[in-house]
Amino acid sequence: MPKIALISLGCAKNLVDSELILGRLAAAGYTITTDPAEAEVIIVNTCGFIGPAKEEAIETLLKTAAWKEKGRCRLLVGAGCLVQRYGQELVRELPEVDLWVTRGRYGELPSLLERAAEEKGFLASGPPELLGEGAWPRLRSTPPHRAYLRIADGCDNRCRYCVIPMLRGPYRSRPPEEILAEAEGLAAEGVQEITLIAQDTTAYGHDLPARPRLVDLLRRLLKIEGPRWWRLLYLHPTRVDEELIELLRGEPKLCRYLDLPLQHIVPHLLRAMGRPDDDAAIRRLIARLREEIPDLALRTSLMVGFPGETTADFRTLCAFVAETRFDWLGVFAYSREEGTPAASLPNQIPAKLKEERRRRLLLLQQEISRELLAARVGRVFPVLGEGPHPKRPGYFLARSEREAP
Numbered sequence: 001m002p003k004i005a006l007i008s009l010g011c012a013k014n015l016v017d018s019e020l021i022l023g024r025l026a027a028a029g030y031t032i033t034t035d036p037a038e039a040e041v042i043i044v045n046t047c048g049f050i051g052p053a054k055e056e057a058i059e060t061l062l063k064t065a066a067w068k069e070k071g072r073c074r075l076l077v078g079a080g081c082l083v084q085r086y087g088q089e090l091v092r093e094l095p096e097v098d099l100w101v102t103r104g105r106y107g108e109l110p111s112l113l114e115r116a117a118e119e120k121g122f123l124a125s126g127p128p129e130l131l132g133e134g135a136w137p138r139l140r141s142t143p144p145h146r147a148y149l150r151i152a153d154g155c156d157n158r159c160r161y162c163v164i165p166m167l168r169g170p171y172r173s174r175p176p177e178e179i180l181a182e183a184e185g186l187a188a189e190g191v192q193e194i195t196l197i198a199q200d201t202t203a204y205g206h207d208l209p210a211r212p213r214l215v216d217l218l219r220r221l222l223k224i225e226g227p228r229w230w231r232l233l234y235l236h237p238t239r240v241d242e243e244l245i246e247l248l249r250g251e252p253k254l255c256r257y258l259d260l261p262l263q264h265i266v267p268h269l270l271r272a273m274g275r276p277d278d279d280a281a282i283r284r285l286i287a288r289l290r291e292e293i294p295d296l297a298l299r300t301s302l303m304v305g306f307p308g309e310t311t312a313d314f315r316t317l318c319a320f321v322a323e324t325r326f327d328w329l330g331v332f333a334y335s336r337e338e339g340t341p342a343a344s345l346p347n348q349i350p351a352k353l354k355e356e357r358r359r360r361l362l363l364l365q366q367e368i369s370r371e372l373l374a375a376r377v378g379r380v381f382p383v384l385g386e387g388p389h390p391k392r393p394g395y396f397l398a399r400s401e402r403e404a405p
Contacts, residue, residue: 003030005042041113044061077097090123097121105124153172154169155200193230194221236260237281336348381400
């Protein structure tokens with residue numbers, strides 16, 4: 001069978017998709033290689049979330065196409081979110097790609113690859129579906145000691161700037177028993193850190209008949225022997241309740257690390273975004289989390305340049321960051337995505353100004369980070385080793401529970 005290489009772009013949820021693709025193809029008899037020069041089939045699992053991600057995907061596809069000339073590649077496959085969003089247009093514009101496939105058709109990849117060997121440049125499309133976690137084998141690409149565990153896919157939040165519901169469909173929780181079985185399998189493999197991911201982990205279970213909750217799932221997962229750390233990513237600020245806080249405070253295996261994507265703090269912008277707009281409630285939540293969970297590491301994502309953001313609004317956001325002193329902070333310039341309600345809003349911000357605001361906010365956070373990290377010097381933390389430093393012989397990379405992978 002042909003050798004296959006896969007390039008995975010985008011988020012951790014996309015990485016899980018890539019691992020399922022590899023597992024599906026390996027089970028069908030394909031040989032997996034990490035060297036594109038040796039691969040006869042190369043798959044690029046794309047991201048289509050915002051403008052820079054789309055540009056990266058197109059550039060990667062074009063660069064990878066060169067292996068059809070200088071390597072052994074005879075089939076180039078474009079897969080994933082970009083294909084879900086722009087399938088027909090991609091077929092027209094990128095003849096270098098031999099097969100385009102959306103997420104709902106990944107189970108058919110072995111037969112689709114056979115067809116693509118005879119029929120070039122076709123699109124295998126369908127609605128986004130929850131992939132075969134639990135049913136398909138999964139070939140993990142993370143180091144042996146850590147793994148992602150996806151508990152749901154899609155999103156129902158309908159933020160007005162976001163295309164995730166278009167790309168990945170409505171929120172769909174996995175059954176608890178299926179998640180537990182996969183977690184037990186990861187534990188049996190020796191995984192020490194399991195990171196639970198979904199577009200919104202706190203929404204887990206609301207769509208299932210028995211309506212299981214995230215805290216219920218966590219209590220069952222934490223009983224599994226083996227893993228030292230369980231980590232939560234992407235919590236909606238309005239769904240962090242007392243039971244979850246109590247569990248974080250009292251369960252030593254649950255990392256005291258929370259990722260709360262807030263996007264902004266100015267109420268009129270939050271309303272325009274379709275986000276929770278009670279800025280006082282956000283501040284109270286952060287204060288409460290820090291008061292009740294000792295040594296909590298708090299991360300957020302913020303967006304600058306949303307339509308209508310004034311200079312005063314940006315100053316308010318900077319003041320909020322300076323006051324809150326997040327341990328980790330990601331800043332994104334608003335990307336005007338076609339098909340979203342925000343794309344038609346008036347008072348769009350020029351690209352240069354958006355990037356300037358992004359740069360200024362990151363410089364502010366840089367100083368905060370420097371001070372917070374300096375305060376940790378001399379303290380001792382349990383860590384997980386990641387491996388030798390790639391550029392400094394004799395040094396070893398490691399993470400505490402305060403740092404996500």
